[in-house]
Amino acid sequence: MQLCLTNSYALQACPKEGYANADACFGTTIRSDGAKYEGEIKQGNFDGMGSLRFPKGHIYRGNFKFNKFHGAGVFTAANGDEYIGEFRFGKFHGEGVLTFANGAKIEGKFKYGNVNGLGSVILPSGSRYHGQFNHGRFHGKGVFLWSNGDQFEGNFRSGWLIGSGIFKAKNGYTYAGEFQ
Numbered sequence: 001m002q003l004c005l006t007n008s009y010a011l012q013a014c015p016k017e018g019y020a021n022a023d024a025c026f027g028t029t030i031r032s033d034g035a036k037y038e039g040e041i042k043q044g045n046f047d048g049m050g051s052l053r054f055p056k057g058h059i060y061r062g063n064f065k066f067n068k069f070h071g072a073g074v075f076t077a078a079n080g081d082e083y084i085g086e087f088r089f090g091k092f093h094g095e096g097v098l099t100f101a102n103g104a105k106i107e108g109k110f111k112y113g114n115v116n117g118l119g120s121v122i123l124p125s126g127s128r129y130h131g132q133f134n135h136g137r138f139h140g141k142g143v144f145l146w147s148n149g150d151q152f153e154g155n156f157r158s159g160w161l162i163g164s165g166i167f168k169a170k171n172g173y174t175y176a177g178e179f180q
Helices: none
Strands: 025-030 036-042 045-053 059-065 068-076 082-088 091-099 105-111 114-122 128-134 137-145 151-157 160-168 174-179
Antiparallel strands (some): 036 045, 045 059, 068 082, 082 091, 091 105, 137 151, 151 160
């Protein structure tokens, strides 16, 4: 996924006396929680391109709307976890890639903070899943490939192998049938 996080035009500096009535300007401000915002301000709100640095080390760079992450952006947590993708009113929402500091990676379509619909996961062990998700869990048709070479293809419900499917072990053993 590639994001363009640049502005093609220059805005005037916001007035020094405050942003409550500022419109179509570029400025820097510190929120009451200590987070530092630098970017576009429209009608007194963070609106347009900007960055927000939190006191605990989290950083967001991207689009804002009414003071929330909204549109394309990058959120990097202090622990190294990073989400690159689309946001909607402060939540991961739309196409995105969530990479964890431990090496796990989730790629797909997010809905209000969770992967929903078609997506894929790579775990730190090297095991992988590709298929349907619902509320962040494997749900629907999918394929899980363990790092040892074993594979399951079939139905998942709330993260569990349930219903019809085919299990193929690396040693050649195959089972096709129902799973509970």
